[in-house]
Amino acid sequence: MNNGSGQSGAGIILREGIRFAVRSTPYRQILDVPEYQTGDMGKNDRVLDIGANVGAFCLRAARISAHVTAVEPLTADLLEENIVLNDEAIRVIRGGLGTGQPAEIIWDECRMTVPTYTLRMLISLAGGCDFLKCDAEGAEWLIHPHDLEGIRRIEMELHLPPICPPPNPALLDYIGEHYTFSIDRSPVYSPLGVMGILHATRE
Template identity: 50%
Template sequence: MYPKDVPGSPPPVTTHDGVTFRRMPPGADAVYVVGEYRFDDIRPEDVVLDLGANVGAFCIRAARRSQRVLAVEPILTEALRENVRTNGAGVTVVDGALGDGSVGRITWGGETVTVTTHTLGEIAAMAGGCDFLKCDCEGAEWSIRPGDLDGVRRIEMELHVPPIGGPMNRALLDYIGEHYDFEIERTPGYDVKGVMGVLHAVRKNGR
């Protein structure tokens, strides 16, 4: 990882919409833009969860719309916190990962960490609820218990299949099909091995 505040270190990245990020080295798999996710309908009163926050591309922009944003990230947490501070974003950052509560090893961008995972219900409890869920957890989305989505109005979620993640949780898909109007966007960016697509879902009762 590039050192910060060192002469000769690469300049930060500033995106077209004015978000500034620490420039990460090649191979870190840092994400600075969020073109695949829809978030224009985040409401000021929403509690927003960003699971798999990376360096903050989604949560920093979400914080422009809601003051109640919690971001969970297992590996790039240091850069995430720096980017949140740089942009003056009201985001609570949690070291950790989505899962079933067990301890697991997670690899991303050439780094591997051992973390205690948290269920969606536990993470929502930390935040005081969840109205808008963004999830990009490289297969850990299948650990979500359907009941933990009760009360979640909107979902933006990358869905994975083997070899990245799986097996798929049929109970989760059935719950989403029953309670949400949704689509799974597969193209143009998601015709790749291990990625089913991005789920865009709106709860049917319009809450």
Template identity: 35%
Template structure:
């Protein structure tokens, strides 16, 4: 049984305010947290395989309880530009953490395993919510097969960078780039 709080379900709903006009067979969930997005993706596209990446050990434990290995593959690691180990800040809420020490990050850090974004599979749909590492990840991610990108940016400058980075190939269809923290949804052009 799902142990996901309502506010997390509400946050995931922000990704679905625009109808998704494709049926993905593969979903990449970077910053999978405790599985709210993975569960919604499975409900929307039951035949899709979901690849979840989550570095926070306490989240991975809940993620494993909330999803099913028949359709969801979990990697207990962060996604970065390069593989290795790094210290991640623990957030002020039990389900958050990030490499950038933003306003909602504590001074407490834990060491986590990181995988290189370039080594991840190219998936039909990509969702990224990594508390500030979205630009770094998208700069190295293979988007060859990607039709939809859903992300949460964590600064106005990141929002602008992401928009400029993606606009040559993707159309911004849900735009909260004027908010300090907001949701963006992109569809592949053409």
């Protein structure tokens, strides 16, 4: 293929050598996430990937860090299959970011009621978090600002109505006070419902 990927009996192999299983699914399978920056991720960083989809971010992160946890409410079966294909030691938490109560989550043609966890709960389950990647389709605005304490780096997709409630000013204020940050309006996304990608480093 001219995009640098190939196919084998194990599925699609991207140019980095990362493998993805080929399955017909009612949801999009995200295989690459170049909008997220990982240049300063360290081998000892505890990485938390919220909204892991089928593993595009966490599989790449696992090549840098030995402590990666992926959180995924809907596509966890295929995510776990891809983790096995790549022989990576990534922990998977089946559920979503939220209030701690079950919630209905919709992704393309998939609709399911799943357990949700606050960010504090997810960090506890993961054994800590130094590097947070979050793509939670608007659930990021449910994060309690002080749950970010101790997180050195944040890569987060920020969403806007109509796909989610209005942004939480307290979260933005906390990030502005404690992090050096920028928001990249990535061209790979429609501007409808997406503010952009937050890149933040704790000061």
